[in-house]
Amino acid sequence: MNTRTPVYLDYAATTPVDERVAEEMCECLTRNGCYANPASSSHQPGRDARGRVEQARREVAALIGASPTEIVWTSGATESDNLAIKGAALAHADRGRHVVTSRTEHKAVLDTCRSLEQQGWDVTWLVPGEDGIVTASQVADVIREDTVLVSIMHVNNEIGVVQDVAEIGAVCRERGVIFHVDAAQSAGKVPVDVQAMSVDLLSVSGHKVYGPKGIGALFVRRGPRARLEPLIHGGGHEWGMRSGTLATHQIVGMGAAFRIAAEEFRADSIRLGDLRRKLWEGLKGLGGVWLNGDPERRIAGLLNVSFEGVEGESLLFALRDLAVSSGSACTSASREASYVLRAIGRDDQLAQSSIRFSLGRFTTASDVEFAISRVRDQVQRLRSLAPASSENLGARVS
Amino acid sequence: MTVPAYSNEVLRRFEEPSGAGPMFGQGPDVVRGVAGDFSRGTRVEFQLRLREATIAACRFQAYGCPHVIAAASWMSERAEGVALTDLPTDFTALAVAEALDAPAEKLGPLLVVEDAFAAAVAAAQDRQAGA
Incomplete structure (x- = not known):
């Protein structure tokens, strides 16, 4: 098998810029x-640059069913999440100070909500089921008179499950609550339609879709209008919602990436779904292997697996021929396991030994075969080094 | 997960850990020491085969990060052929951290290795005292 290592299986962390995208970006530098x-x-050069920016705005809007005037450029999904959550909370503080989100959101949402909490807002943290899904009825049950915002991600970045944001959106619309969706992991991978989903604010990122890093966008509904308090002032760019000189090359890159995604994501999804199933079939034969998240309601290219009897950092190191990620952190005798896996009920050992494989546009069948072979060899080796798990003591002698 | 840099010594011992299983099983000349907890990410077992008051052979099994496996290998290798009364005083987490060029945040897991080895030595001394 002639495979170039490390084999990159971390497309959920970031993607390489598609060569077609890079070419268009280079035209703007x-x-x-x-x-x-x-x-x-x-002057004309300025108007030409504006033309490229507006073309990109149309391309991003088209992928998510929005109007171009509803797209606000940001530096990435983290800024989009901050602008959506803080901006909406501040703009509607006179109506109430209650926000609803879930425990398995991306840190960009969790930490932003915690920041609001520290400033006096009340935050309800929903706990998903073992499948990783937050239901619309969970959301409906906690909405109050003073609830101003619900923020639920579309696709989870660690386990890849797809939330039913349309149902949650319908609840929010009926109750008059602003609905924000972090779609960084879903745009360009599954259909996103801000109309059908009744979304008011939606965060997207360039670099998850084979575009450049450092660029993102926030969809801000115009009708009914979602009011936001800007976080960055100075110059009044982007209808006053996000000031700062627009990075034409980044924006053009994101536009091209979203245009290509619109053309190709359905075919990509079929191919990646087949590769993901092949990967899972190859791994589960090891025994003691757990699939994290709902087996069906997931994006095509993401597989999160926990391995019994194998410590996470050693597994990650043993798999250094693969560029994959793990949710746990080993910096002391007591490890911090993935908060997402803990939230869906995985025990500490399984949460620590999880590996996220995320496949993408350039993943091949031979990459997956190589990954299966490496994982099987290394899991078996590390299990052979480990003591039996049937006894679990503090310290003992015999 | 942020994976720390690993020294060549850790890499070598992680790839080919001398002293790693198979274990000796039970016997009148075999003692063991265990420490740690799977749920906390580190668990180590040492077995010592004794020839009178000398460690004739040492085996270990380890569940933990690469530094833990490398540390157990380091201790296992150094213990063989040493009389219980002559064991160096540096079978400690600090000494092994220095030998492996381990970062300070790894001292916690390495203390589990130290505890497991100390438990095995204590069991050996008890066995000798009762013999």
Whole structure:
């Protein structure tokens, strides 16, 4: 098997920029290209740059069923989440100070909600079921008179499960609550339609979709209008919601990436689904292997697996021919396990020994075969080194 | 997970850990020491085969990070052929951390290795005292 190592299976962390995207970005950098400030409407180069920015805005909007005027450029999904959550909470503080989210959100949402909590907002943290799913009825049960915002992610970044955001959106719309969705892991992988999902605010990222890092967008509904308090002031760019000179090359890259995703994601999903199933079939034969998250309601390319009897850091190190990720952290005698896996009920050992395999546009069948072979060999080796798990004592002698 | 840098010594011992299983099983000349907890990420067992008051052979099994496996290997290798009364005083987490060039945050897991080895030695001394 002639496989270039390490085999990259961490597309949920980031993706390489597609060559077609890079070509378009390069057209906006140097003096022969479209380098002018898109805000410089007084001259043609500025107007040309503005044209490229607006074309990209249309391309991003098209992928999620939005109007171009509802797209606000940001530096990435983390900023989009911050702008959505803090911006909506601040703008609607006169109506109430209660926010609803879940325990398995991305840190960009969790930490932003914690920040609000520290400033006096009340946050309800929903716990998903063992399948990783937050139900609409869970959300409905906790909405109160003073609830101003619900923030639930579309696809979980660790385990890949797909939330039913349309049902949750319908609840929020009926109760008059703003609904924010972090779609960083779903846009370009599954259909996203902000109309059908009754979403008011939706965060997306360039680099998860074979675009560049450092660029993202926030969908802000115009009708009914979702009011936001801006976080960054200075110049009034992006309808006053996010000031700062627009990075034409980044924006053009994100637009191209979203346009290509719109054309290709359905075919990609079928191919990646087949590869993911092949990977799972190859791993589960080891025994003592647990699939994390709902087996069906998941994006095509993501598989999160826990291995009994294998410590996570050793497994990750043993698998250094594979670029994969693990949710646990080993910095002391007591390890911090993945908060997502703990939230869905995995015990400490399984939560510590999880590996996330995320496949993408450039993953091949031979990459998956190589991964299966490496994982099987190393899990068996590490299990052979480990003591029997039937006894579990503090310290003992005999 | 943030994976720390590993020294060449850790890498070598992780890949080919001398002293790693299979264990000796039970016997009048075999003692064992165990420490740690799977749920906390580290569990180590040492077995010592005694020839009178000398450690004739040492085996270990370890569930833990690469530093833990390398540390158990380091201790196992150094223990063989040593009389119980002549054991060096540096079978400690600090000494093994230095030998492996381990970062400070690994001292916790390495203390589990130290505890397991100390438990095995204590069992050996008890066995000798009762013999």
